[in-house]
Amino acid sequence: MRRTSFEDMNCSIAQCLEVVGEWWTLLIVRDALFGVTRFDDFRSRLGIARNVLTQRLEYLVAQDIMTREPYQENPPRYDYRLTEKGRALWTVIAAMRQWGDTFAAPDGPPIETVHKSCGHTMTVEPVCSSCGEHVHRRDLRLQLGPGAHSPDLLPTAGH
Numbered sequence: 001m002r003r004t005s006f007e008d009m010n011c012s013i014a015q016c017l018e019v020v021g022e023w024w025t026l027l028i029v030r031d032a033l034f035g036v037t038r039f040d041d042f043r044s045r046l047g048i049a050r051n052v053l054t055q056r057l058e059y060l061v062a063q064d065i066m067t068r069e070p071y072q073e074n075p076p077r078y079d080y081r082l083t084e085k086g087r088a089l090w091t092v093i094a095a096m097r098q099w100g101d102t103f104a105a106p107d108g109p110p111i112e113t114v115h116k117s118c119g120h121t122m123t124v125e126p127v128c129s130s131c132g133e134h135v136h137r138r139d140l141r142l143q144l145g146p147g148a149h150s151p152d153l154l155p156t157a158g159h
Contacts, residue, residue, distance in 0.1 A: 005018065006018045006021075010147070010148070010149045010150065010153065011153070012147075016092075019063050019065065020065070020089065020092075022056070024046070024048055024052060024053075024056050025056055025059070025060065026089070026092070026093060026096070027046055028042055028046070028053075028056055028057070028060065029060075029065065029082070029086060029089050029093060030093050030097075031045055031046065032066065032080065032081070032082045032086065033082065033087070033089075033090055033093060037079040037080055037081055038077075038079060038080075039053065039054075039057070039077070039078065039080070042057075042080070057080055060080070060086070061080070063085075064083050064085050064086075065082065065083060065085055065086035065089070066080045066081060066082055066083060066086050067080070067081050067083055068080055069081060091124065094113065094122075094124050095124045097109075097111070097113075098123055098124050142154055142155070
């Protein structure tokens with residue numbers, strides 16, 4: 001079944017999903033964030049079919065999420081490493097992990113992220129990048145940004 005493309009949708013979330021919305025993609029990025037770089041290691045950790053992994057890695061390289069660096073010539077073998085664009089998905093993965101820990105892990109988190117400096121388990125906490133105040137949805141309002149192509153992007157009040 002072919003998925004819908006969001007390529008023409010004027011929405012940053014839709015554009016992100018266009019790149020990382022296929023379920024294997026974020027699991028590959030998750031493992032890369034944990035330090036996995038080799039094809040066979042991705043394959044064994046994820047239990048993913050070779051052809052699917054090949055397609056996903058090629059796509060991630062084409063999207064500049066990962067680079068492919070040779071480490072062996074005969075036979076050719078490559079490391080797959082996250083680019084800056086790929087490493088920036090860390091906050092997305094961390095938020096998804098936290099949501100899963102809260103709502104889909106009845107026995108508790110399978111993995112905890114511990115802050116090296118203080119030794120405590122880290123959670124994702126949205127804060128304002130200007131004043132540092134913790135932010136909740138109710139503290140925000142939407143307004144059109146410079147990339148808006150239509151005022152219809154904003155939801156109508158009460159709907």
